[in-house]
Amino acid sequence: MSFPKGFLWGGATAANQLEGAWNEDGKGVSISDISTGGSAKQSKRFTPVFEEGTYYPSHVAIDHYHRYKEDIKLFAEMGFKVYRFSINWTRIYPTGFEDEPNEKGLAFYDDLIDECNKYNIEPLITLCHYEIPFEIVKKYKGFASRETIDLFMKYATTVFERYKGKVKYWLTFNEINNGTNPVGGPLALGVLGDTENASEFIHPVNDDPEVRFQALHHTFVASALAVIIGHQIDPNFKIGCMQIMATSYALTPDPKDQILNQQHNHIMNWFCSDVQCRGAYPRYMNRYFKEHNINIKMLPGDTEILRDGHVDFYTCSYYMSFCQTTHDNREEVAGNMMGGTANPYLKASDWGWQIDPIGLRYALNEIYDRYQMPIMVVENGLGAYDEKGEDGMVHDTYRIDYLRQHIEQMKEAVEDGVDLIGYTSWGCIDLVSASTGEYAKRYGYIYVNKFDDGSGDFSRERKESFYWYKKVIETNGEDLTDVDTTDLRP
Template sequence: MTMSNSVFPKGFLWGGATAANQFEGAWNLDGKGPSTSDMLSGGTHEIARRITRSIEDGIHYPSHEAIDFYHRFKEDIALFAEMGFKTFRFSINWTRIFPTGMEQQPNEAGLKFYENVIDELKKYDIEPLVTISHYELPFGLTQEYNGWAGREVVDCYTRYAETLFKRFNGKVKYWLTFNEINIGTMPIGNFLGLGILNEGTTDFVNQADIPQLRFQALHHQFVASAKTVKLGHEINPDFQIGCMICFLTTYPFTCHPADVQLAQQHMQMHNYFCGDIQVRGQYPYYAKRYFEENGITVHMEDGDLDILAEGTVDYYTLSYYMSNCVSANPDQETTSGNLMGGIKNPYVEASDWGWQIDPVGLRYTLNEIYARYEIPLMVVENGLGAFDKVEEDGSINDSYRIDYLKSHIEQMSEAVKDGVELWGYTPWGCIDLVSASTGEMEKRYGFIYVDKDNHGNGTLDRKKKASFDWYKKVIASNGEEL
């Protein structure tokens, strides 16, 4: 099997993706402070996670131990290398570096840990792809400023980003400023993405929501991202600094014009709004009416619009798990999805969690994004959360995961043939980790099984699934052998 026939470009970045708060553990070791994710209790897809304002006795907090990558990173990276990873997307826990977010000097033990991780990746020629902030705002900043609602957090973030850029200059080339920044366009994004904890909020799913505050906080993130891009390019012009959007592809449920109009509005405000600002460097025209109709006035300081224009990203990354339908008819059957559910699509299958499985939607999405921005793209999250069964002989036959990933890679190859410039693919949760939305362990995504249950019990032993060897062949053949 020669690799020359592959449609994927030479040097395509195959790998996997994780987030610090969902797999590192060691939540209070070596000077690390509490983050917003450390205040989230466990839950299931039926019982919502709770946000606690202090650490409560007898409550299971999944992020506290997670899968203990902190102490097992050499073992885990060796497994990634065995699969042939060209890149590994991981995030840095902000509170390992600045425990409350407000310190002037970084915590050396935190920086040293990530230096060791990066050096271990380099040992195997695995390119680090670093998310600077992935759902783990220092809880100190939530307490002091109500998270990103406070303009002060912009400086805290840029100080943190500058620390990383300088420390890892020459070792890390690819950076992402914020994970799924567009979660801030939805009520669930208050605490998860923006660190906002409004009066009356206890339930992670049904948070008290003040849209004015949310979009103001999102503006502060845009300013911080743009300042960081500019700063990064000054430190090293070779840095590639990107955005990351949770792409919730939305179809009209029918060809009724009201459904089509509604789908367009969803696509604009949930999917394109943040990308338009981070790639094009300005607020899009359609936001004006949305703000007016929702009583939102974004306060900007002098120079903010210039900062946004000067700090546009080099490339665009996205998470893609499923598509949704919307309908102007409120009586249609609904289903769940990543961060946001929608109307059930009769033409596609669904996962154990009710997420719509739509590989063709990925090709459509990549084409839509590339047509809009014409900058390089990466799919940095994609995968199937499922219940995995360990057989008596110890094997785990996750053929359903292979089918899911295979069908999505096939559609990515079609998008490349269409002319989309695609740089890489990092399936989500390449090793089993804690679910961000539900706090479960048993909603598994990985090629590598981790022995741990929803209640925090288990040996944490690692075990290869059938998908491990399958993905190894995919990488070795540069996507040709599926």
């Protein structure tokens, strides 16, 4: 078993989690910029009015804005074939309402893309990765208003035209199906129920499912229009969707559990990708909308836009799986922006996310059977507490074990016949956690000396996994064995 020739190995990040420089060179405030720090035990908060003395992790992050050349050079040393990153909308249009883009923001991404191309690293750019301008959130409640579609299209058209010929792969919206959950309202859709008072990140106040699903519809239209216009600007563009793939099993053979799991998968794992990959709303949503008193307002032409603007390829994040049950004797566990019932056959990470490599193979087969289009896994990784050993290096063998098992299952999926074309593990360099807003939850192959108490000099150091992943890429996934770092100590 082997990966196809030309397989795209690399890593993934998001602007709000690594760039910092939140108000430099004309950048405006995004929804992530008003999100405070938190921890595994204390929820982040959205604070529409900045609170003095409160920590906002996106404001500094890991200072990639000033250190991108150093970081891309390290990615090149590992042998990256592709680097997934996002453009922060508010660097290009600070409020979203400007008639002309911010040239300094465009120039920064020019330089970043050029640096990738210098090392033959293919840029994979996410247009909107939880970075909706806060002024749009305040005026329109994000995509709850149809006017936001035009604002997004102005932004998308600007960057498509600016970077055509230098970028081939694009994603429209990050984890768009997070919008089916209350926590995804502010992040994925810009729907913040209260734009004057602080609210919890996990339980946003005044969540209105009808407003949220209407916003999701507008986001579908915006994504489809971006695909259509992107292909007009550059026919060589490949434009994909990006979903949270949270593999879900029925906890028991009880038929009621089977139906509950099917319903969960319909809403969480298939609804958004059905629209984006197949170009139409799936029939099972009719009953869901009816039973939840949700009425989606569509304009004439929306159906044709969705049909014509289906994506070229499918991508997803994959970290863990859940179970579903109708029975009361269940244990709840955490996960990527959501929770679920624990699987008694699985172990969990330091943050309680259940580790299920086989679930990735299962998911990839389900996705490919459903859509028959190329797939990339664009987020996968282990958030963990990292500590340096006596030799000064982080020996993150636990991360290597996690990644090895998932890569092995991707190889099985390729053997099953899945058209898997790339893998960008999440947080290839330590950055701020999206779910908890802390540095302590580290994912990277590169250790960043920055800590939640504010200390640290942002210096970068290679972990043991850095050398391991370099070998994986060199051998196109053939050699997944451990590495000897004896002669590689800092």
